[in-house]
Amino acid sequence: MFICLGGIHGNEPAGVNAISRFFAFFQYELAARPDLPFRGTVLGLRGNLQALEKGIRFLERDLNRMMLLEVVAQLDRPDLKTEYRELSELLVHIRRELEQARPEQLVLLDFHTTSADGGIFSIPADNPESLALARHFHVPIIQGMADGLEGTSLSFFTPEYQGVPAMAVAFEAGQNEDPLSESRSIAAIIKGLEAAGCLPKDALSNPDEQLLVDYSEGLPVVSELLYVHHIQPGDGFRMRPGYRNFQPVREGEHLADDRRGGIFAQADGLILMPLYQDQGSNGFFLVGNGE
Ligand SMILES: [Zn+2]
Structure with missing residues (x-):
């Protein structure tokens, strides 16, 4: 079925x-x-x-x-x-x-x-x-x-x-x-x-x-999830503007902010699903090691 x-x-x-x-x-x-x-x-x-x-x-x-x-x-x-x-x-x-x-x-x-x-x-x-x-x-x-x-x-x-x-x-x-x-x-x-x-x-x-x-064309066939940024209610998560899916980011890059301050990329990789809406429990994903 x-x-x-x-x-x-x-x-x-x-x-x-x-x-x-x-x-x-x-x-x-x-x-x-x-x-x-x-x-x-x-x-x-x-x-x-x-x-x-x-x-x-x-x-x-x-x-x-x-x-x-x-x-x-x-x-x-x-x-x-x-x-x-x-x-x-x-x-x-x-x-x-x-x-x-x-x-x-x-x-x-x-x-x-x-x-x-x-x-x-x-x-x-x-x-x-x-x-x-x-x-x-x-x-x-x-x-x-x-x-x-x-x-x-x-x-x-x-x-x-x-x-x-x-x-x-x-x-x-x-x-x-x-x-x-x-x-x-x-x-x-x-x-x-x-x-x-x-x-x-x-x-x-x-x-x-x-x-x-x-x-x-030009994108990796298979990538592995490297990191998920989880959001808790009240975090005030704000993605910095302009990120697109599969955009390469460098370790340490300033990706977003919340009430605790800046949120930085944990590794080199490609960004996926950067959150530009109010509802959602994941701020962004990092993937890498493409096939
Ligand atoms: Zn969905």
């Missing part, structure tokens, strides 16, 4: 729009080409409905940091609110579909966008199958994120979910409001379906695939 998840962060609607547009296109193709050799089940899911409605990352708690067994254990009650309700509904849907489809394999693509410009990359879950899947999307791959972040969909659904072997990749499609972020997400869905064996290569036209190829 192939799951596309969009809008797990409510201020990132590009993934949701891409999934809707993909399904419209795919239904048209299936109707027009009865011989299209498709196999499997494709499921499209909207993540944080209440936050999407408001256009904010989350209401109470980051849905993509609370996918933890101890949180899920608290969901079995009727009066759930905010992200607890969202997580419960999401898992109910996925389990129901798994019971019906009884797939041999689960593939999850989790779609995101970033507040800073130029961030197009993939984050595989920790198992080798997820890394192999990520290699199909052309874009830079960031490894080691699962260790740096707790409670994400990547860690939760892999290496198996409900007894089904699983691979998962988060696809960062670009800037939140960039219309091309949608196009790049659609290109990734089609590449993912090919990689998962649901569709033969080139069975569907993929006009935006070249966007991914062009963007990734």
Whole structure:
């Protein structure tokens, strides 16, 4: 079963729009080409409905940091609110579909966008199958994120979910409001379906695939996470202006400030996801040692 998840962060609607547009296109193709050799089940899911409605990352708690067994254990009650309700509904849907489809394999693509410009990359879950899947999307791959972040969909659904072997990749499609972020997400869905064996290569036209190829020119194929700057509530974190994804920084460079003073790069590397929005628990990431 192939799951596309969009809008797990409510201020990132590009993934949701891409999934809707993909399904419209795919239904048209299936109707027009009865011989299209498709196999499997494709499921499209909207993540944080209440936050999407408001256009904010989350209401109470980051849905993509609370996918933890101890949180899920608290969901079995009727009066759930905010992200607890969202997580419960999401898992109910996925389990129901798994019971019906009884797939041999689960593939999850989790779609995101970033507040800073130029961030197009993939984050595989920790198992080798997820890394192999990520290699199909052309874009830079960031490894080691699962260790740096707790409670994400990547860690939760892999290496198996409900007894089904699983691979998962988060696809960062670009800037939140960039219309091309949608196009790049659609290109990734089609590449993912090919990689998962649901569709033969080139069975569907993929006009935006070249966007991914062009963007990734000159960037490392695989990078390792070196450092995450975690933010606590009340830190008053402010990224210094002008940082872009994959911008090289030097050890000691003054990157940001908070109430304790300056925050400096811990190592030479490339900066990822510098935070230029109010909500978020990570100020920036440093990656390096590219393949
Ligand atoms: Zn996100």
